[in-house]
Amino acid sequence: MRLVFAGTPAVALPSLRAVAARHDVAAVITREDAPIGRKRVLTPSPVAAEAERLGFPVIKANRLGDEVTEAVAALEADLGVIVAYGGLVREPLLSSPRLGWVNLHFSLLPRWRGAAPVQRAVIAGDAETGAAVFQLVPALDAGDVFAELRRPVGADETAGELLEDLAESGASLLADTVDALAAGTATARPQEGEPTVAPKLSIEDARLDLARPADEVYARLRGVTPEPGAYALLDGERFKIAEARRADDADRVASGHVVLDGTRVLLGTGTSPLELLVVQPAGKRAMAAADWWRGAGGTAVLA
Structure with a gap:
């Protein structure tokens, strides 16, 4: 055709x-x-x-x-x-x-x-x-x-x-x-079921609510990766989280707090923590979370 x-x-x-x-x-x-x-x-x-x-x-x-x-x-x-x-x-x-x-x-x-x-x-x-x-x-x-x-x-x-x-x-x-x-063999069927809508993502859609359970936080992080890119606020500035994974085996960490657990940099949520892998502080390039943590002096709270 x-x-x-x-x-x-x-x-x-x-x-x-x-x-x-x-x-x-x-x-x-x-x-x-x-x-x-x-x-x-x-x-x-x-x-x-x-x-x-x-x-x-x-x-x-x-x-x-x-x-x-x-x-x-x-x-x-x-x-x-x-x-x-x-x-x-x-x-x-x-x-x-x-x-x-x-x-x-x-x-x-x-x-x-x-x-x-x-x-x-x-x-x-x-x-x-x-x-x-x-x-x-x-x-x-x-x-x-x-x-x-x-x-x-x-x-x-x-x-x-x-x-x-x-x-x-x-x-x-x-x-x-x-x-x-x-x-001439194509056939179509009407859509069935209750529609849901998927509007374009805004930058606010990419902000993580770290008080929510880990599965919700992780789902949102994955859903906004690579664009517009997940973030939380650190000292009032956007702190991007490019890669992370579940850390369900780790002890509970207070929501938003970042701690070092052995070699893992953990971020607290409302339930189990996430392990940060690649992050991007405001005004800097993306880097390994461990490198950022060393430069941060061992203390950080995200909001």
Whole structure:
């Protein structure tokens, strides 16, 4: 089939490659170049860079308005495919391709509709998650589902690791669905169950409440890793925790207090402590927790 593909971050790359290997990609839509790094250099999105490498026409837009709608209509595409573009597809663009649009979403719909499904699933302590390919409709992530895959959430898995895995397995699911649509054999079912929403994470979502039980603190830490990155406050400044693990075998440590237990740097929560592995104090680079602890003079309380 003749496709239009929309996506922006690296997580969309496996899907772009998978559908491009089997079908004709008439154009790729992605968000405009964005300032990256300390020098704020304007940089193409990962999808833009890959599309240009593959030789596909690229449409850069932060809003899918009239200009994009006219450009897509001129392509006479059979199907639109969208993976993590970062914007809403509304009418008349929604109906512009002959078969409309399908979306690869990284959750078991209708659970976690929205921008951050993987992160919210990890924060909530979900034991299982997955990916779904569904028909795009005006309501947020509410269309009928063509296919889904399920997998457990690892006890120590971060949102970044989980999303990377789902991007690969979801790409195959998406490509198979597009094949079925091309063959006329695809069928979709309505979503069943009570929807939950997954809004984009804010910096406040990344702050750890160290008075909460260890399983909740650890789930939030994993859910906001690598972005926006877990933190607590140390002397009123943001203290990032890049890597940690459960230390259920250790003695109780007062909430927020950091102590040395043999060679382990432990952080107290409302129940058992966490072992700090990699941290980043304000204004410094990430470092091993033991190195930071030595420099801190053996005393610290996080809030």
